Amino acid sequence: MFETLTNTLDSFFSKIRGRPRLTEKNIQDGLKEVRLALLEADVHYRVVKDFIQRVAEKACGEEVIRGVNPAQQIVKIVHDEVEAIMGPVDTTIEMRQDGPTVLMVCGLQGSGKTTTCVKLALYLRKTYSCSPILAATDVRRPAAVDQLEILGKEIDIPVVSDRNADAIMIAMKARFEAADKGLGPVILDTAGRLHIDEEMMEELRELKARVKPDQIYLVADAMTGQDAVASAQEFNRSLEFDGVILTKLDGDARGGAALSIKAVTGKPIKFVGLGEKIDKFEPFYPDRMADRIVGMGDVRSLVEKAQEAIEEEDARLLEEKLRRATFDLEDFRKQLHMIRKMGSLQELLGHLPFLGSRLDQIDFDEHELNRVEAIVNGMTQQERTNPDIIGASRRQRIAVGSGCDPVMVNQLLKQFKQMRKVMRKVSKGDVAALMESMPPGLDDIAGPPPRGVRRKRKTRKSKRKRK
Ligand SMILES: Nc1nc2c(ncn2[C@@H]2O[C@H](COP(=O)(O)OP(=O)(O)OP(=O)(O)O)[C@@H](O)[C@H]2O)c(=O)[nH]1
Ligand SMILES: [Mg+2]
Known part of the structure; x- marks a missing residue:
């Protein structure tokens, strides 16, 4: 999609x-x-x-x-x-305190109502630790009741049905039973039609007026694209629903319905169906969908990963140090360690917006990162806290200990000092210093590359082309 x-x-x-x-x-x-x-x-x-x-x-x-x-x-x-x-959307369901909450599910024939009722029941049971109950109010299609009963049995959710009663009576009966047994919410699986017609709307309106559901959801099939949007508009005009459940998003739908429904009907998509299986159902997150469409990479998961790795206290201390510009090589070493905990550098950068599709333009040198880590590890605690004491002989010792050239040790120290200088300026309010310290160029969207990541040199040819 x-x-x-x-x-x-x-x-x-x-x-x-x-x-x-x-x-x-x-x-x-x-x-x-x-x-x-x-x-x-x-x-x-x-x-x-x-x-x-x-x-x-x-x-x-x-x-x-x-x-x-x-x-x-x-x-x-x-x-x-x-x-x-597509947003904003609030997917929470207010549970009534004075009796069972009633949720009415409606939509065109074959849109996925019955499956969705069962999915919703399972989702609510998990999320709200409640005991939902299903009402087979689709009395139009004889097999509909059987279908709901079979699906309800599969996940052990009671189904109220009565083959000799009408939809309103069944809904009432389900609500009564729920109140009696302390169950809820009651989910009404209503009858659909191939097309919207006045008879169907009248039935639904009557059900709404008599049963007074707390929420009405319209089930719309994403595969039908603009038809789904047009019928949603009709439903909303005559029934006024609270939210849409968009099904079959797992198919090869082009996604137009997802992007249009809220703007056209004023009602948000609240949940989505992502497969035939009962657990393929989740709340709708417009921000995540926008991330996917705009190709911003999975920023959220990067943040979550980072949060897992960085202890809160560490983060607070680090911030304090950055603010006071007392960040030293010891902190730098801890940071390197955190980066390691979050996964490989390539994996980490893959989560960043824009870099995702441009990773092939960057040379990954995990090797260099290892070397940097080895150099910093080769220093004593005192040297890391106060790098200024590192003279020629200490430099030589660190180089031998980390298996590299003293020039590299020097280079790292120089870069670190430069960075600290910038941070001091920034902490005094000179934000421009930070901007000036960043290398210019196309990739500045992702900021300067971390150490261990080199930009590929442009060839003469591509330079000429850019001119
Ligand atoms: N791939 C996919 N199939 C779905 C999804 N939701 C429902 N279906 C399928 O769509 C078909 C119709 O689903 P039902 O739940 O019977 O639809 P309905 O709206 O109750 O149909 P009627 O009762 O006849 O009006 C079934 O084959 C479901 O398995 C979904 O999110 N993804
Ligand atoms: Mg059905």
């Missing part, structure tokens, strides 16, 4: 990154391609129009922030806009 869109955005970002200055014209040109890709992904034309307009306005109107290049700013704008057209 979204592959073409992601690729188009990626090539748009690459193009504008190569430009020394961004003009309204080159932003507009790039956005033309993005517009096509959105339409191709089956996004509603009105959503596309508004989206492009907002991005263009913001991108052209945005003041260039010092130290952030325009390309970075545009990526951020696109990402935020993609997120904004």
Whole structure:
């Protein structure tokens, strides 16, 4: 899903990154391609129009922030806009205190209602430690009741049914049983039709009026693209639902429905179905979806990984030291150690926005990182805390101990001192010093490369091309 869109955005970002200055014209040109890709992904034309307009306005109107290049700013704008057209969304379900909570699930025939009811029951049982109960209120299709009963049995969730009663009576019966046995929420699996018709809407409206569900969810099939959006609009007009559950996102849907539903109906996607299996169901996160579409890499998981590795106290101390500019080689050694705990450098950088697809442009030299670590390890604690005491003889000793040339020890010390100098300036409020210390160039989007990572030299040919 979204592959073409992601690729188009990626090539748009690459193009504008190569430009020394961004003009309204080159932003507009790039956005033309993005517009096509959105339409191709089956996004509603009105959503596309508004989206492009907002991005263009913001991108052209945005003041260039010092130290952030325009390309970075545009990526951020696109990402935020993609997120904004799908969110915000609150997936929590308020559980009633005065009786069972009732959730009504409706949608067109075959959209996945029955499967979704069972998935939702399982999800709620896990997340809220409650005891959901299903109500077979689809009395239209004889086999529907059997289907729900079989699925409910599989995961041990009770199903209330009555082959001689109507939907309202069954829903009432389920609520009564839930109240009696202390179960809930009650999930109503309603009947669908091939197309929206007034009879179906009337039935659903009546069910809503009599049973008064706490939440109504519309199940929409992502594979049907804009049809799903159009029917969602109709449902909302006559029934007013609270949120959408978008199913079959695992298929080869182009994703247009996901990007259009909120903008067209005003109601967010709350959950998504990602497969036929009962556990293929999860809350919808617009920010994560935007990360995926805009190709920002899995920043979230990087942060989580880093959080695991860095003890909170360590992080606090480090921050304090950075602030007071008393960061020494001992801290540097700890940092190297943390990087190691987080995985290999390549794996780590793979999580970073933009670098993901450009890893092949960078030479990874885990070797050099090992060498740096060996040099720092070869120092005494006193030398690490106060590198200024390292003279020629100490340098020689460290070089021999770490199996490298004294020149390398010198180089590392020089770079470290330079870095500390910059940090001192920054801590005194001179942020420009940090910017000036960064190497210029295309990759500045990801900041200066860490030690151990070298940029590949540009060949004469590619230099000439860039000119
Ligand atoms: N791949 C995939 N298939 C799904 C998903 N959700 C449901 N299905 C399948 O879609 C088909 C229809 O699902 P149902 O749950 O019976 O749909 P329904 O809306 O209850 O259908 P009716 O009761 O006939 O209106 C089944 O084969 C499901 O296995 C999903 O998220 N991914
Ligand atoms: Mg069904």
